[in-house]
Amino acid sequence: MLPVLAVAVAGVLVGHQLIPDKAGLSTILESMLPWVGLVIPLLAVIGLLARARAGFVALLVPVVAWAVLFGPAVLPKNSAGSAELAVVSQNIDAGNPNPCAAVTALAAQQADVVAIEELTGDASSCAANILNPRYSYRTSSSSVAVWSRFPLRQTQPLQLGLDWARALRTEIVTPQGNVAVYVVHLPSARPDDTAQRNRGLTELAGLLHDDSAQRVLVVGDLNTATTDREFGVFSGFQDTQQAAGTGFGFTWPSVFPVTRPDHMLFRGMSALSAGTLAANGSDHLGITASLHLS
Secondary structure (H helix, E strand, C coil): CHHHHHHHHHHHHHHHHHCCCCCCHHHHHHHCHHHHHHHHHHHHHHHHHHCCHHHHHHCHHHHHHHHHHHHHHHCCCCCCCCCCEEEEEEECCCCCCCHHHHHHHHHHCCCCEEEEECCCCHHHHHHHHHHCCCCCEEEEECCEEEEECCCEEEEEEECCCCCCCCEEEEEEEECCEEEEEEEEECCCCECCECHHHHHHHHHHHHHHHHCCCCCEEEEEECCCCCCCHHHHHHCCCEEHHHHHCCCCCCCECCCCCCECCEEEEEECCEEEEEEEECCCCCCCCEEEEEEECC
8 A cells, every 4th residue: 555655646746737627626736746745754654653665665756756856946056146136025915914014124135126016005105115215216006016226117017817907017227238027916826716817827928928028037926836737838937946046935824834926037047046035914925036137
């Protein structure tokens, strides 16, 4: 029995995209896929109690599968080059009891670009009071906004699966050249309702692949994990956490993060560092990255 279970765990890890999507359960599984590895030590305990030597040998199969898929995420990265663009982002949560604390923490990072999602009500006033004096350039669309040390131009609101524009595209004019930046908050995904989120992903991916800019950065709450089968629409883009971060960089829920719906995707640049920031009252951790543009 133990060898069968071991092979089954390996099959889930490697072939999760082949599992039929019944009632959205695949979305839950794929969003938390690295956690499937926790089954392996449980099986090891079962094998130890049963004194099943063959089972222990079989456990090498899921161990190797997990190591190949996720081992690189836990190893330190070596990055060369100088950071020319530092970016922070956070879904600060429309229900945050103290949004000013979250905005203040983002400002304290002294990044070149600050992107915020779910910026509503009192949070908008906090952001204006705290960030406007520090950043000369800013733009927004609905509840997403971006502040920049560098000039912004050609801002366009984007709907992306919604009936209102909860995303935007702008261009940051840096000394090393322009960077097209998409600040997005895609529709939410629930186990039994992912159609709207998927439509938003598809629309965003279409815009990205048609974008002629040499350098493109996507920042925000995409409401999907890199292990989700739908994430494949972003072929040609890298994730800063995967490229330059150590660990999985889980951001949600902030009390005990088990998945990463928040991302910075890039093309035409290189990531030098990536990490997470404290929640400060939000249900999402913030994310940060530094990029080399030349």
